[in-house]
Amino acid sequence: MSVPHQAIPKQSDIDNILKSNKIMSCDCDAAQSPLWIIKKSSTGGRGLFGRKKIEKGSLIFTNKPLAIGPRNCDLDTAFCAYCYKTCEDCNYCEKCGLVVCSVNCETSRMHQTDCKFITMHWKLKSNVKEMSKILGRIRIYIQLYLLPAQQKESLLLFQHDNTSMFHELEYLCSCFVIPDEQIEFMKTVYSILKINSFRIPASDREKSIPLRGLFPLAAFLNHNCVPNTRNVFKEDNSMEVYASRDIEFGEEIFTCYTNFLWCTPVRRYQLYKSKNFWCKCVRCKDPYEMGTNLSAIKCFNKQCTGSILPENPINPSSEWFCDSCTSKIPFENINSVQHIIGSLVSVLSEDDDINPNGIVLQRLESFLPSCSHIFVDLHLRWTLKLGYFEGMSLYELSEYRLALKEQLCRDTLRMAAALGAGDAHLRGLLLYHLHAALAERARRCPDQYDVSISYT
Ligand SMILES: [Zn+2]
Ligand SMILES: [Zn+2]
Ligand SMILES: [Zn+2]
Ligand SMILES: [Zn+2]
Incomplete structure (x- = not known):
């Protein structure tokens, strides 16, 4: 993510951060000859560019997060600080106060490290009952603080703004005496995370809180309201970036940080x-x-x-x-x-x-x-809901609603195509729903089923 007034880091610094973070972790040829290169962007900072022509659908890179943590600072939801599952009656570690849902999470190497760090460096001001709520939200800062020196230094290569106090840190400081140097570090990281982190979509597996991650290579992707990539998050929270349309040699590679x-x-x-x-x-x-x-x-x-x-x-x-x-x-x-x-x-x-x-x-x-866009947004919600909601299965939809679903799918597909969405998630999702509506139509009246689908 680029901010124009920030200096462009030297290529050797960039190489260091990428090497030290084992960026090219995918087991493909890309590790030897990546499809991207980091260059100065016309947006003002630096960005990722096609090092050769990248065909639509190609995997551009895979990126493991430097650290992950909760997305918002809603203090009311209790969750395990290690597997991020929500839990109302979880235990917390008596030594450090971090919430742990199971023996596994409590005895994990990550907890041992955090536990040692907190008990060594932070002095509890009083017996604050609520402190365990904040620790899980602040743990991402501990993860980054404990990175090896070179990696920690390279964090400063990420775009950041003026550092200032933030809600979680204020809360933390009301519970513990924290060394000044660590407070300053957390303020800087707060800004780095705000500008550079990516939302990690909730997994279907367990009920877990919304997460975000700092991805060292993806952080170089600039924003465009018509991106040419789409992201896929894997089970281990690593991120895959695919070309959603052909990207020419020398063309900038963009992601989209907002609702398309x-x-x-x-x-x-x-x-x-x-x-x-x-x-x-x-x-x-x-x-x-x-x-x-x-x-x-x-x-x-x-x-x-x-x-x-x-x-x-x-x-x-x-x-x-x-x-x-x-x-x-x-x-x-x-x-x-x-x-x-x-x-x-x-x-x-x-x-x-x-x-x-x-x-x-x-x-x-x-x-x-x-x-x-208000209707477009509403229509998209209806499209996804029709036939996929309690008491409203596809099988039970009235003719009118089935036709409505089909129409809304086609309209939104046409609009996304006009915006240049390419092979994006949205298109995949809409095609899936359009197909479901057409299949249900075919089931109801096989003789009248028209196989010619036109949505562009
Ligand atoms: Zn857990
Ligand atoms: Zn502990
Ligand atoms: Zn824009
Ligand atoms: Zn007029």
């Missing part, structure tokens, strides 16, 4: 909040977002059937314009409408039954055209 289906103002704001930068990619600069008009609001002029769009989407105070009657609307007016839309969306419950005639939806329709 959100409209530009929402994506950019979320990227700023979570990763501290304002995206200026080609999609962000295009008011029409590759013809999808995801940001569109219905024209305020009741006689007009046009949509209003931001004139310059990367300037939040830009005027909006109507694509039909060409009226101009100051951003303040847009903000008030978006406020109303936001409150309507907040009362749309995810658990609501699928009801295209609901009152809230009708109100939303008075503001938004069907291409709006």
Whole structure:
């Protein structure tokens, strides 16, 4: 992840971090001749580039995390600090206070190391009952602090901003006396993790808390709102990065740190909040977002059937314009409408039954055209829910709902294709659901089944 004002590290430093972290851990030829190279990026920092042409579907690299830990700082959920399973009545280690769910987790090498570190360096201020809640959330900092010296130093090669106090650290300091040098280290790492870590999707195996990991090579991937890769996380939390379309020699390799289906103002704001930068990619600069008009609001002029769009989407105070009657609307007016839309969306419950005639939806329709990202998002949720929800199996869907599922799959596939999603997870997921709907249709009336599928 690049931040323009940060100095570009020397190639020898990069080589060190990659070598010391055994980056090229995949057992393929890539270890000898990687498909990528690290170079200066036009985004300002450094990035990964194709060292040769990379065919769609190719594995670009495999990357093991330097450290993993919980994603958010919700202090109410208790979990085992080692296997991350949620557990309400878990024991905690009497020596260090870390929560451990089983003898296995308690006697693990990782716990022995942490236990020794905490009891040696941190002095408990009082018998704080709640401290075990925070330790599992702070353990990722201990993992990184205990890295071998060279690797620990190379952490500073990752992009980071001004270091400041954060909630978990404040909490930790209220429980223990922590050496200043370690507090400073944790502040820096907090910023490194915020900017560079990747969400690790929850595994289906056990009930575990949401995780994130610091992946030393993937951290060099810059963001683009139309990425050319997709990530797959393995059982051992290692990450595989595949090309979602052909990547040319010398072309930059991108990932996407935000929701691909959100409209530009929402994506950019979320990227700023979570990763501290304002995206200026080609999609962000295009008011029409590759013809999808995801940001569109219905024209305020009741006689007009046009949509209003931001004139310059990367300037939040830009005027909006109507694509039909060409009226101009100051951003303040847009903000008030978006406020109303936001409150309507907040009362749309995810658990609501699928009801295209609901009152809230009708109100939303008075503001938004069907291409709006709000509807796209809602339609995607419906698509995945129809036929895959309690009391609503495919087998039991009404004809109307089966047809709705099929239609929504095709619409969203078309939109993702227009945005240039390539062979992304979203496309795979939608194709799976479209296939399920068509198979159910075929089961119901085999004679009428039309085998010609067109979704592009
Ligand atoms: Zn455990
Ligand atoms: Zn312990
Ligand atoms: Zn962008
Ligand atoms: Zn108009």
